Amino acid sequence: MKLLAFAEQRDGAFKKSSFEAVQAASRLAGSMGAECVALVIGSGVAGIAAELGQYGATRVLAVDDPKLERHSNTAYAKVIADVAGKEGADVVLMAASQMGKDLAPRVAVKLDAGLAADCVALEADGADLKAKRPVYAGKGLIEVVVKTATKVFTLRPNVFTAVKGEGTATVETVPAGLSDSDFGSVVTGTKVATGRPDVTEADIVISGGRGMKGPEHFNLIEGLADVLGAGVGASRAVVDAGWRPHDEQVGQTGKTVSPTMYVACGISGAVQHLAGMSSSKYIVAINKDKDAPIFQVADYGIVGDVFEVLPELTDHLKKALGKE
Amino acid sequence: MNIAVCVNHVPDTETKVKVGADGKTIDSAGVNYMLNPYDEFAVEEALKLKEKLGGDVTVMSLGPDSHKETLRKALAMGVGKALLLKDEGVRDSYGIAKGLAEELKSMKPDVVLFGKQSIDYDDAQVGTLVAEMLGLPSVAVVVKLDVHDGKAVCEREIEGGHETVETTLPAVFLAQKGLNEPRYPSLKGIMAAKSKPIEEKSASPAEIRVETTALSKPAAKGAGKIVGTDKEAVPELVRLLREEAKVI
Numbered sequence: 303m304k305l306l307a308f309a310e311q312r313d314g315a316f317k318k319s320s321f322e323a324v325q326a327a328s329r330l331a332g333s334m335g336a337e338c339v340a341l342v343i344g345s346g347v348a349g350i351a352a353e354l355g356q357y358g359a360t361r362v363l364a365v366d367d368p369k370l371e372r373h374s375n376t377a378y379a380k381v382i383a384d385v386a387g388k389e390g391a392d393v394v395l396m397a398a399s400q401m402g403k404d405l406a407p408r409v410a411v412k413l414d415a416g417l418a419a420d421c422v423a424l425e426a427d428g429a430d431l432k433a434k435r436p437v438y439a440g441k442g443l444i445e446v447v448v449k450t451a452t453k454v455f456t457l458r459p460n461v462f463t464a465v466k467g468e469g470t471a472t473v474e475t476v477p478a479g480l481s482d483s484d485f486g487s488v489v490t491g492t493k494v495a496t497g498r499p500d501v502t503e504a505d506i507v508i509s510g511g512r513g514m515k516g517p518e519h520f521n522l523i524e525g526l527a528d529v530l531g532a533g534v535g536a537s538r539a540v541v542d543a544g545w546r547p548h549d550e551q552v553g554q555t556g557k558t559v560s561p562t563m564y565v566a567c568g569i570s571g572a573v574q575h576l577a578g579m580s581s582s583k584y585i586v587a588i589n590k591d592k593d594a595p596i597f598q599v600a601d602y603g604i605v606g607d608v609f610e611v612l613p614e615l616t617d618h619l620k621k622a623l624g625k626e
Numbered sequence: 627m628n629i630a631v632c633v634n635h636v637p638d639t640e641t642k643v644k645v646g647a648d649g650k651t652i653d654s655a656g657v658n659y660m661l662n663p664y665d666e667f668a669v670e671e672a673l674k675l676k677e678k679l680g681g682d683v684t685v686m687s688l689g690p691d692s693h694k695e696t697l698r699k700a701l702a703m704g705v706g707k708a709l710l711l712k713d714e715g716v717r718d719s720y721g722i723a724k725g726l727a728e729e730l731k732s733m734k735p736d737v738v739l740f741g742k743q744s745i746d747y748d749d750a751q752v753g754t755l756v757a758e759m760l761g762l763p764s765v766a767v768v769v770k771l772d773v774h775d776g777k778a779v780c781e782r783e784i785e786g787g788h789e790t791v792e793t794t795l796p797a798v799f800l801a802q803k804g805l806n807e808p809r810y811p812s813l814k815g816i817m818a819a820k821s822k823p824i825e826e827k828s829a830s831p832a833e834i835r836v837e838t839t840a841l842s843k844p845a846a847k848g849a850g851k852i853v854g855t856d857k858e859a860v861p862e863l864v865r866l867l868r869e870e871a872k873v874i
């Protein structure tokens with residue numbers, strides 16, 4: 303048995319979710335007595351490939367080609383499938399990031415494999431693998447078995463651990479073997495929104511709802527987020543009102559998040575919102591209504607006015623973290 | 627311009643998950659179904675493209691008869707043709723994609739629109755699977771779509787920002803919230819949709835690749851804890867976050 307972990311990088315830096323995928327793969331390989339290979343794709347990436355050794359990879363393949371500077375889902379998927387084929391990988395793993403979600407279905411079709419997407423657990427079950435994934439935005443959890451000989455899994459970011467170790471890896475460069483016709487769609491530009499981490503990747507998320515009363519008060523949310531290096535989220539009510547961009551929406555029709563800490567400010571806790579955030583490790587709620595449903599899922603609640611509590615909390619944390 | 631939209635019929639967002647008798651799917655008693663919210667953006671975009679560039683819009687769904695309800699909603703919004711690829715059985719995303727791809731192969735649309743994901747299984751697979759099966763380019767999580775001169779320029783969401791993606795047609799696009807504001811069906815549209823025919827075909831067979839063996843509800847959170855009221859509770863909250871939760 304052989305596992306191949308695809309490690310996504312952007313602008314020469316790996317994402318945390320890539321380390322998570324590599325470590326999950328190497329741990330699985332360890333528990334099954336299987337082999338594990340990591341794969342990096344891009345332009346000028348051979349130099350960073352060895353870093354994956356710190357997350358358990360012993361062998362890293364780098365497909366380093368100027369043509370791959372700009373992302374193209376068709377070309378990247380072809381490279382992954384080609385490498386998986388040549389290596390004889392039985393299992394392909396990657397993060398369920400926006401890139402991973404864009405590539406995994408294509409890789410699955412090319413390898414004639416089944417794909418279990420957005421898994422939150424993956425373990426050996428005899429010679430087989432058993433995965434768990436949330437459904438209904440986290441209101442349910444299913445167990446799935448992939449029945450094809452080759453299997454593809456994507457892993458939800460922030461769920462699997464990535465602990466940096468002392469390991470080292472050997473790096474082999476592999477030719478891309480692509481022709482122009484492999485580039486179906488091509489990324490021609492990237493815009494970074496705020497510089498704050500995305501809610502799906504952030505360790506801490508601070509979210510505001512209608513209780514924030516207006517877009518001009520989200521500086522309170524952003525201020526707290528900046529002290530903690532957190533991402534900023536929002537309820538649908540405030541996104542629909544145009545107070546916040548929709549890529550911040552958390553919930554059943556927004557993003558599903560699983561940070562270590564989620565702070566809900568002036569959010570009532572409607573079922574659609576809870577669906578997107580209730581798998582957070584710790585939930586903090588600030589709401590002036592003691593009967594707000596958000597308190598039923600909050601580990602720590604403060605019944606109070608966000609306009610009083612948030613500035614106080616930001617101040618205290620600044621002090622506690624020595625950031626004054 | 628020949629445009630196809632694939633739509634799913636899903637439990638609405640109020641649905642409480644109750645494990646059904648088979649232990650694998652939800653108990654659908656009392657559950658209301660709706661047009662998958664992301665697919666509503668896909669339908670709207672199809673109608674806008676048609677209004678701008680002319681052509682035909684066909685909406686299709688693979689599933690049992692109940693999916694007609696969702697097809698009717700799309701007809702009421704103004705779509706011209708609806709097709710049900712009938713299948714009463716259980717399918718995984720691969721099987722759904724295969725059935726849709728088979729039909730699209732003969733339809734040869736210039737643009738195929740999907741939602742970015744179904745809100746029941748949150749799989750986010752079908753659109754891209756279909757694209758790969760048809761050998762077409764695709765752009766996922768699209769928030770802006772501009773089609774002209776046989777190509778498309780899109781904006782798509784990525785973590786912490788947006789990407790601009792260019793592609794030639796025919797191509798597949800997966801709609802994300804923000805792409806447009808779906809129109810409400812007019813009363814006239816609703817009345818007209820009632821009498822528009824829905825074509826039916828049986829979906830081509832498919833095997834299950836990813837089998838669901840069990841459905842459960844995630845462990846319920848313990849009762850919430852109120853730390854205190856007003857700003858006086860802040861020091862205690864910070865202490866708990868540092869010493870008990872150890873998150874900061």
Ligand SMILES: Cc1cc2nc3c(=O)[nH]c(=O)nc-3n(C[C@H](O)[C@H](O)[C@H](O)COP(=O)(O)OP(=O)(O)OC[C@H]3O[C@@H](n4cnc5c(N)ncnc54)[C@H](O)[C@@H]3O)c2cc1C
Binds near residue numbers: 540568572578608663
């Ligand atoms: C199909 C569908 C999909 C949906 N998808 C989503 C989704 O993905 N995400 C989502 O969030 N919602 C979603 N919703 C909407 C959801 O049902 C709620 O309407 C929404 O979450 C409410 O947002 P809110 O909590 O900000 O506002 P409200 O429910 O209005 O709550 C505001 C809260 O702020 C509190 N408050 C007011 N003033 C203060 C103050 N000064 N200090 C402290 N607290 C204060 C109030 O007590 C109240 O609890 C969806 C709905 C539907 C029908």
Ligand SMILES: Nc1ncnc2c1ncn2[C@@H]1O[C@H](COP(=O)(O)O)[C@@H](O)[C@H]1O
Binds near residue numbers: 752
């Ligand atoms: N049964 C179906 N019939 C038609 N289209 C579907 C079906 N299931 C999913 N889709 C489409 O595929 C998209 C992604 O679905 P999923 O991969 O299930 O998250 C949806 O938003 C729909 O556009």
